[in-house]
Amino acid sequence: MAKTKYKEKGRFKKTERRRQILLELKLRPHVRISELATRFGVSTETVRRDFDALSDEGLVARAHGGASAPAQGHYPTLDERESARIEERERIGVRAAELVGEGETVMIDSGSTTIQMARALAYLGTPCTAITNSIPVAMTLGHGSAQVLLCPGEYLAAESAVVGTETLEFLVRFNVDRCFIGSSGFSEEGPSESVRGFAAVKRSMLHRATHRHLLIDSAKFGRKGLAHVGDLGDLSSIVVDKRPTDGLMRALEAASVETVVAE
Amino acid sequence: MAKTKYKEKGRFKKTERRRQILLELKLRPHVRISELATRFGVSTETVRRDFDALSDEGLVARAHGGASAPAQGHYPTLDERESARIEERERIGVRAAELVGEGETVMIDSGSTTIQMARALAYLGTPCTAITNSIPVAMTLGHGSAQVLLCPGEYLAAESAVVGTETLEFLVRFNVDRCFIGSSGFSEEGPSESVRGFAAVKRSMLHRATHRHLLIDSAKFGRKGLAHVGDLGDLSSIVVDKRPTDGLMRALEAASVETVVAE
């Protein structure tokens, strides 16, 4: 109880300092311990303790000698398994990016796998027009040879993407050659998504594209998310890191969905 | 000439390594020299040289012991003068953020001053709805108590904002309590902007808002940008760091524009 009271009233010095750190990191990608120690007139140890505390809360990313702003987009912990997953997603992304032809128009969904694809596409430098509701995708492609149209909508910080009726209204105004979507689950019933607003966006993209690609990590095979995105028949192809298991594979063949295995 | 040829063909090792660094930084906010040196099987000096090169190109932000992803939005060099300017912009931003009442709807323009305002507004935690064409503004506010509507449009990487006909079409659908715009110049003739596409967006925001605020740094007084944004009469108030000089001040009074001096 005593502890809580301390916190409630708070030592101005400490909370204010940490607030400053967070504000600073919105302006600059990286701050140094030594620098802040000088500016605040405190010892480096104090700043170090601040960084550690903020880091525990996930508000900053610790680095040697300083701290960086936590990545935009979403990024769970980067433990062993996650890093491994990233490699698989990268393979999927690369393979998917190769599907885009020069001068084509594409829609790109939000999600970590599609971000990987955007990276690969930026690297390939394929001139094309991309429509997306994902901020990281827009930012990644925007530096390259692609023209990027960003969808309107309500901004969701957790996903770094926009959703909502504005997004849907916007999408129906376009027809594209291809769309690339991800999903949080994929079963015989088709892709499904846990974040409800996103399911509608993915569905809308599927309706506006001639070729419809699902980028899906094998870890999600068989998993069913909250909201149904579409049937297997709504897909032209899936880009995966591993061949699906028999049951799913048969369903895919029955629905004449092409399976593209990356690598 | 010989030099160019080397570059053209390129050493795979180097370019590939640097590409990996950039890719890694899209996933993580910070990478360490020592870590990459191990992973690539090269010396730390080599990685350091890579970082320096990438840093010169503005593709990464150097840090002690590693490098961070360059900040979203655009931040020119942080030399002495720029840092000083930032303080002034921060004052302007804080003052402007105080103008927003709870539950109000606002439009926020793109630009470094408005990013500062977004920071201050996020800090204040004023519940409100913001419509913006600036990615950094959306990302900053999106984490807080504000609801953020992002405009559609073509994404301009250099400004981290969207522009174009889609943006304009979107804006006319809304009416808001206030708008906050910046500009690259400000004279007796009113605000002006060097990036042509942005002038139209700013103008559109001015038309949709009851209270129209211009956030302007005193260094821009008297400067005239390429495109005219609007007349002095189109503004309700200007938020500045210093009182304008006589000639401009008189013009402002004649147009009954309120002058808010920050600090």
Added chain:
DNA sequence: ACTCAGACGTGGGCTATGCAACAAAATAAT
């Protein structure tokens, strides 16, 4: 007033990083 927990500073031993100059290796140009 007294007590005590939290916050901060200090000092020392240690490791990691930065920097610069030079050597070695790889590769393109001739």
Added chain:
DNA sequence: ATTATTTTGTTGCATAGCCCACGTCTGAGT
């Protein structure tokens, strides 16, 4: 094949940062 250029590695040293333990100070609770 040889040379020129670029890239990378190595070495040594100065600096910066990390970590730990302990001492001091402040302010809240009693």
